[in-house]
Amino acid sequence: MEDNGGEDPVNNNNNTTVSSEGSIIKVTVKTPKDKEEIAISEDASVTQFKEEISRRFKAKQDQLVLIFAGKILKDGDSLNQHGIKDGLTVHLVIKTAHKAGDGASSSTSCTSQVGSSSGSSSGPSSAAHSSSVGSTGGPVSAPPQTPNILTGFGDLSSLSSMGMGSANFMELQQQMQSQLMSNPEMLSQIMENPLVQNMMSNPDLMRQMIVANPQMQQLMERNPEISHMLNNPELMRQTMELARNPAMMQEMMRNQDRALSNLESIPGGYNALRRMYTDIQEPMFSAARDQFGNNPFSALGGNSDGGVQPSRTENREPLPNPWGPPSSTDPSEGGGGTGTTGSSTAGSTNPSVSNPLAVNSASLGNGMFSSPGMQSLMQQISENPQLMQNMLSAPYMRSMMQSLAQNPDMASQNPASSPSTGTNPAQQLMMQQMLQMFAGGNASSQTPEVQFQQQLEQLGAMGFINREANLQALIATGGDVNAAIERLLGSQPS
């Protein structure tokens, strides 16, 4: 009141008197959302501090929780006791009326949603999904329409089991779907539900549901065969029979796979298969992939090792190989035959939607790349195709891949022995090249001329007098003298 000049007169309106008026200290009070500086006497008690805070933050005193150095400040304490001095920060949490319920409930809501809805309404929806999953034996294979159905129907089911606060239905549906997919037991349980079976025996209803889904509609536009199939009641009924009886379904799948592999052996059959695949399965898969992380087939337990799968992977094979082991797979040979899956070395993984490269992390390379680091990187990449795409779309990545592809030797002398990089000029060069590319191609530590000094001399001694051309060739081959020579010879007129 008297002494404390222009500072906030903390004690002015208080009834309680401070025992001794110490100096005013400025304490920062920080909430998750903002922070304020509060000036208060250093001998003040926590109660007084809270009063000031409640004024500033417009909250009730009993809603305030003050934390300093891990301790909760109680009303009976004094600031001094906790060592709160000028310039320090005290944390504040303002208790809201409805407590911390929001956070907890939303995280549990998804699980309870699955629980409750699996009882009643998810019955039909999963029925729908499994009916579509059972592909028919017809010439046009009915690919999994799994996610589409569920989404179509799922809206209804989540409506009926509302009350999950601000839950987003799509989210919940997806959660449910993934739960179902990952838990085949639950699936079979649901299938045995008589309600489900009733539903399934009504082809019209099924058809309606299927068609109602926008993704399905798109697909139907693109592939009229699908709509034909849907319109054929006989086929629908057969499909549903299949779906109802999981054993029969598996049998169907196996037959289909066998048929496919037979097809493959017919001359020209492979191409037909391939066409079939790209026309039908690919859009299905991409639609499925959007909704699922996993391969819809994997939940079925069928032997899906059919001939169609490799056609998808072999296009992508070259990608992991530049980093691969020196002896086995080679980038140029990557394409290979029909039977080889992505990792032809030790063990193979079935390519799944989430793992299109069929990258078996364990088998990828010896040396440096068997380190857990690389493995987990590969795993992450294969599980998240988006990441791979991002990585690859960066321009320098492409040029690096190109140069690596041009120099399989370079790639094979992979920097596994990094401590000994200094002894291997070729490796050093590669590293420098990489760095060059990363830095935009201009900021290399040495000019190419200096880099390739040694090689240039060699070439000169051999009789290639055109220094410019030599340099070009060396740059193109990354310092490999032999390859440079070949380039030079190839480009010379005689």
Add this chain to the structure above:
Amino acid sequence: MDPNNTSYAVKLYVYDISKGMARQLSPLMLGKQLDGIWHTAIVVHGEEFFYGGEGITNCPPGGTSLGQPNSIIDLGTTEVTEEIFMEYLSSLGESTYRGNQYHLFEWNCNTFSNEVAQFLTGSKIPGHITDLPAEVLSTPFGQALRPLLDSINIAPQGGNTFNGHYGQR
């Protein structure tokens, strides 16, 4: 210590998301030695909390796809109860630590861990973790990779999020 207040242990779980690759490759690629690319999470009240591309997430300790931590640092103890802590996290998750604010270098899991550590115990997390982005960016390689790194969100799977509005994107 008051007998009335129970104190809870606060630990910092440190993961190397490069799984050893950084230690091997960093001298080569960056020109300086980095022992790891650190992702951190705070473990308190029997749960692990971290910040990623999806916002503040929690899971059982060691329950993310990263597995067990490389090292566990003891940050001390706190009196903050679980209830208050959840309130605090919800507020944070709605204001300054939403998922879309994630930035690999500037506003990442370690920023979050640091802030929560200070809230809970008053102490900060070790400097070598928070200084990592600066270290990387000070190399030409880091600068060159920046556009790529800007677009990466680290979001280890296996948790529930505190977004406030479930499903909000």
